[in-house]
Amino acid sequence: MAYEVEPPKYVRLAQTIQHRIEDGTYPPGTRVPSENQLVQSFGMSRPTVVRALELLKRDGWLESRQGYGTIVRDRPEVVEQKDRRGREALERDESQTSGRLVEVADVVVPARVASALGLPKKAKVLMRRFLVQEEGEAVELVSSYFPADLVEDTELASAEVLAGSVRQHLEARKRIRFDHVTERVSARLPETGEADLLGLPDGVPVLSVLVIACDASGQALQVSDVLLPADRQELEDTYRLS
Incomplete structure (x- = not known):
C-alpha cells in the first residue's frame, strides 16, 4: 500500500x-x-x-x-486463541457489542502509533474510539487509528457504528487482507479523558495493549490502543521449557 x-x-x-x-x-x-x-x-x-x-x-x-x-525464523507463528486482544479489536462487531462509539475524529497520530504505522510525527490519522461495557461497567477502551488513504471509500469516518467488524469492512472495501497481528503490552497512567471514560480514580494505571495489524508484507494497516484497567487484570501464560 x-x-x-x-x-x-x-x-x-x-x-x-x-x-x-x-x-x-x-x-x-x-x-x-x-x-x-x-x-x-x-x-x-x-x-x-x-x-x-x-x-x-x-x-x-x-x-x-x-x-x-x-x-x-520464517513467518512468525500466529497463535490461534479466542482471547487475543488484537483479534477481538479487529473482529468486534460494533453494532452487536455492549458499549458505545465515543469519538470519531481526525487527530495527530500518537508517537507510538506513528512508529508502528511508519508515519512522521504530527501526521493526521483517523481515530475511532469505542468504549466496551459489561453490565453497565466500562471494561475496555479501544482507540483505533487508520492512515488517511485507508479511510477513503469506507465508512470508517462515519459517526455511526459499523455493521460488522473493521476487518470485514476494510477487506471488502479496500481489497486488502489482514495477515497477522503484533501486540505490545505496557502499563501507564491514563490521560484524564481515558480515566473518566473507564471510571478510574486518580492514580490507577491501565494496561495498554498496542495492537498492530499487518498485511502479509508486514505493512501495518491499522493500530489499536486497547486500554484495560490494571486493577482488574491478571495476565497468565503457560508454555513448555525446551
Missing part, C-alpha cells in the same frame, strides 16, 4: 528484508547478511541497519544465535 508520506528508512529496510525472507532469498535457518554487508548494500547508516534488524527480531522474523549471527 502506498502512503502519502514515506516510512522511515529503518522501516523500509526492515520491509525489504522481510520480503526477501518471504520470497526465499533468505531461507529459514540461514544467516542474513552482516550489519557491514547491509550498510554497504543499501547505503544506509549502521544505526539504521541495527534498528531495522531489531524491528524484525521483535516481530519474530529473525533471531540472534550466539556465535552464529542473525538467523531467519
